Amino acid sequence: MRPSPDPGGTRLRHAKILVALGELAEAEDEVAARLEEAPEDLTALNLFAKIKHIKGELSEAVACWAQLHARSKHNELTLMRLAVLLELARDPERHAGNYLALGQFPLAHSPTAPLELEQAFRQLLARRPQEAKATCDSLAARHRNKDPELYKLCLMAKAWIAELSGELDVARNILEGLGQERGFETDTDRVLSLARVYERSSDPAALEKAVHIYHFICRSFEKLSAQAHLATLYRKLGNNEAAEEHERNFLIAFERRMHRLSRAEIARAAAYRYVPLDRLKSIRPSSEEGGELEPGRERALFDYLSGDEAAARAYFEKGTELLDRKYMADLHAGSGTFDLAVDGFLIALKEDPDDYHVIGFLLSHWDHTYDPRIVDALAATPLGERVREALEAVLHVRPRSTRIWHVLSLLLELQGCTEEAERHRERGRALQMAEQRDANPVGRVLAAAVYHFVGKAKGLIHQIWVDRKPVAPGKGGFLHAEDIFGNVTKDMQQAVRNTFLAVREYARSRFPHRTTDILDYDYTYKVTKEDEPSGGLSAGLPTALAFLSVFLQRPVPQDMAFTGVIIADAHNVLVVRGVGEAEYKVKGAYHRNLYAIVLPTENQKDLAQTQQVPLAIISDHVRFASNLDEAITLTFGERIWLD
Structure with missing residues (x-):
């Protein structure tokens, strides 16, 4: 190779x-x-x-x-520090860890400066923005000639406070004035904050200045959001062609950041490491088209993935390297010429007896045909022993691989080790059953959340579990406070119990034929990610679906995540209300490679204007529900109402 x-x-x-x-x-x-x-x-x-x-x-x-x-080279460190101080002012106990995690502030000359800046944010939260800005001015004057970083932090805090208060002209003047001082002309924190202020303006001149800054950021750093900002700005300026170009650039950059491969990248990777062609073709490529390809194997694989199998075959038929012969054998198998495929894979196996993809094909084919060529090659032969060692080595590293247990059982059966083959087969079956249970569990739902640390928000998908335990018939139907597990706040604990009661009555009204035993059990509830407290009401929708899953004994798809506040309008009418930071939850679901995320319909307008997620991703992966009826249909399908 x-x-x-x-x-x-x-x-x-x-x-x-x-x-x-x-x-x-x-x-x-x-x-x-x-x-x-x-x-x-x-x-x-x-x-x-x-x-x-x-x-x-x-x-x-x-x-x-x-x-x-x-x-990261392009983090807005100053804004992160200010965000931590704002959260610390809002909730000192909960966010003290973020203050420590952010690392040491530039405090060479004033260890009390962060506490004084926190006071400015307390004044802002108390709706005294003028006092807050005055506090920042006082601190900036004190540190102007002592510590440039701390001086900048104080002025950036003043500008941010002005921006949060809606005083955009004041914020702009502060940031432009800072840029006229030596050392701050091209400061990344300053110019990004200034661009954000310009972008909120309706003045075309200000919008053009923001465009200039974001082009600079694109040239200097790989900052993902810069393309999104440029698309928004060009749309405001009436340049739809440029807006569409940057929207596409944003989509491609977003998919790259999320590690989605283009068709060219799939071909490039497979040109050096064998992956069966049918598996390659099952990968959904990213939106990026074209790409640099080496002539030969890379181009042939790209042609195959693009639907031109004839061009790929023309190359691989002439190929002399091991990898070419594997792909040629793959093409034979795909076209139904299995004799040629077996011959090709057997030759390849002699050169590379560790390739479990090739081993798996040959043994699966033998399992259906008892092909004597495979028996001759893999029975009591040195090659057969070498293949067995290779499979056992893989299992030592990945003992939960159902596929390898199955392939090894076939090899042992071929070699006459019947009892050992059956033991391996049973182990594989048990693992497969466990995988199937995990893929379609009752009472387990993926919830979309946002994790905050060091001034940053990150979309995160975690699990909610609901289970039931039998009690005397008709004496149950409860979720006791002591049966709510995980690190949940008191407010969330009460919200979970409210949701349980609402969904219990909803289920008895909507699905009376499937909930006759609902009072024969008591229920338990658990939230994962226990090292951080879970709070808020946005887990209402996944919580409701987890309870409903147990009431109906219907599994919830594990390739979908959910978020939404549940409001009981009546015993049989549950409304899904909007949540905060929906765009980060969409990013979390996409990062997790989920098929879809279900959000409240109220968030649809917000997502249409977000600069965090490309609109194409939202269109493909986000589903909206305004009430529990709609969420149930999205989750379980239309048949749920008829079964």
């Missing part, structure tokens, strides 16, 4: 293919190896966080995100 010109990039592209195919354990191994080679690789760290998020290992995902924010 020809060496890759970019082994690190090839490893990560292959890992992204594995993530898209759901092969998370193998993908994690690939990314971990890359991080050992290059700990500074932020793309690898970002992909590692994604894998942890998908697997539900949320604490590790959050730890990775914290590293990414700390090491």
